[in-house]
Amino acid sequence: MAKRKDEQTLAGELADLTDRIFAGEQIDGATLGDAGDADQAGDLANTVQKLKTTSQTTPDSAFAIRLRNLAMAALPQKKETVSERLNEVISRLVGDEDFRNNFFASPETTLQRAGYQLSPAEIAALKEMEPENLQEWMTDLDERISKSGLL
């Protein structure tokens, strides 16, 4: 009869066997406790193997796609007015030269990369804006700020 090992040794052995099970190693029945060493790590590794089989499953891809759409639809939308969103983009166009150049070169890609979620109508409105208009808009803004006494 095998000598009873201390708990720390058994814990180390079980951890090693678990790592081997996860590495896909085929472990023989005797090691896994089929020989009847009821208190040995191999016996517990049998339970590990069963638990791993139960939990290491992958969701069906059709289910994963369906749930992805459902969950995204359940995501609450922040209530934001059109003017807030557009203002944010226009303010950035005014203040960020790289963003401005990229935007006028490729509007959709630039907005998408920057993470702005605008409606098609909002994007169309922005695309109609010429760099010259932007300059006018900036001048208007300066005047408005000056009149308000903030400068």
Next chain:
Amino acid sequence: MWTLEHEKKLIEAAQQGNQAAFGELYDHYLTKVYRRVCALVPETDVEDVTQEIFISVARSIGGFRGRSSFSTWIYRITKRRVADYYRKRERQVEQVELEKASQTPSENSLGNTADALLLQQALRALPESHRDIILLRLADGLPFQEVADRLGIKLGAAKLRFYRAIEACKGKIAEFDAEVTYFG
């Protein structure tokens, strides 16, 4: 490479209603959550429970304040939904299923159905600390060092806790198996 910083940005964007950001979080966590549900719920109901979890996550992500890690927050929702699931079921129904399964063993993706139900029953009956370490190592597939880091304990302590958890689980399996044999 998934980093906590990237995850934080996705959470903030999802909290603003950004669906693409939420989709990325979903892709990262789906299999992890699904495997935990598989370990705790009968195969026929795994998809329903997983669905409830992710709908809850989507609806309540705005309330996530970052006091715990996002994974801890999602796993807390998982625990609550699994608990809700079992609250809705009467113990008798579960017993009948277990007996049926043991009479007509069938192989499926989870192995023998009766074995799977016994394992799920045993896992649920364990103290939370035992169940958590088993799920971290076997469902999430984290190496022992990462399990130890996640739990804030030393590697040796993680291995010892895992050993005790598996020992306790094995004991519960034997206990429930004896009940089925006795009542069956």
